Amino acid sequence: MSEDVDRHAMKMAKKKAARDKIMATKTDEKGLVIVHTGKGKGKSSAAFNMIFRHIAHKRKCAVVQFIKGGMSTGERDLILEHFTDLCAFHTMGEGFTWETQDKTRDTEMAQAAWAKAKELIRDESNHMVLLDEINIALRYDYLDIQEVIAFLRDEKPPMTHVVLTGRNAHADLIEAADLVTEMELIKHPFRSGIKAQIGVEF
Template identity: 70%
Template sequence: MAEHEDPNARHNEKMAKKKAARDKIMATKTGEKGLIVVHTGKGKGKSTAAFGMIFRCIAHGMRCAVVQFIKGGMDTGERRLIEERFSDLCTFETMGEGFTWETQDRERDVANARAAWERAKELILDPEVKMVLLDELNIALRYDYIPVGEIVDFLKNEKPEMTHVVITGRNAKDELLEIADLATEMTMLAHPFRAGVKAQQGVEF
């Protein structure tokens, strides 16, 4: 930097160039479509981020829906808020009974996952519903409760053009990632569970 150069002026010049470049890029982004969004990875925050998108829809007055494939009847903050305050805008379906090590009944788990998927398809095809969250679908796919090819075929060929579908859970199948418009992998750097801290209200549920 020159001895008498004003750092504020230099900063303003740099930001003006960045804004011009950004505006030029943004001017080319004019398309809209219903997205397939996948949140996966070992880190915390997959469902949390997905529910953030659901609450954005609610804030915009957009009809949306949640189908939980694995989680059972546990009282969570997001479920309570949606059912008590926003049931007119968001359908909330909890179709699972808990993780597979809790039910210890594969046949029942498969039946629940199949019922959840059938309900999910109904909601995705509903022209009034603009976003559907398939919470923990990746877990059901990991255990082969539903063939991944069936999911992929439906999303590619039957999902309405402007409907968003958000899918969460660890170990997303490669076939699902291949058709995703947006895929994010959550990486765990630290977790309180490792230090003996249990799941807590307002953080995990």
């Protein structure tokens, strides 16, 4: 038993030394373009976690919701009730595209949301800006993907993080991003007839 403990300690010490050596080379900082995509649940949830981290560190941030309508969600209500001094929150959509069924109106709303997003990103006092469900707007061509990429490349302040969420992220956006996570769907209660539930989905 003692031999196993000693061998494990030596193995972990080697891992720590290797890890410390790698970490010593990571010294740069920059504002990241972060993409959360995929069919699995958790894209917006993970993004809001980063927003709440910024709030906890007293760092200004902002949220623009592109598709979701004005329904109450836990994140939105918490921010609007307690943290408007640190986080600007703009719900610019009127619901998912299959609910509105009006491409002209959806395009107008997405363009208005993008205008607000650019304004918030240009404001260097915002350390992070979350563009929730923008990938859906890009998928349906409500916005020009090349314009979005060019803006993030040329006009985003160097230390501002921008998070873009939604399924089917455009390949060019994935290429341009610094950090991309794909949420993989393995199992979901919706398939078993379970509806969206408070505190889990919203």
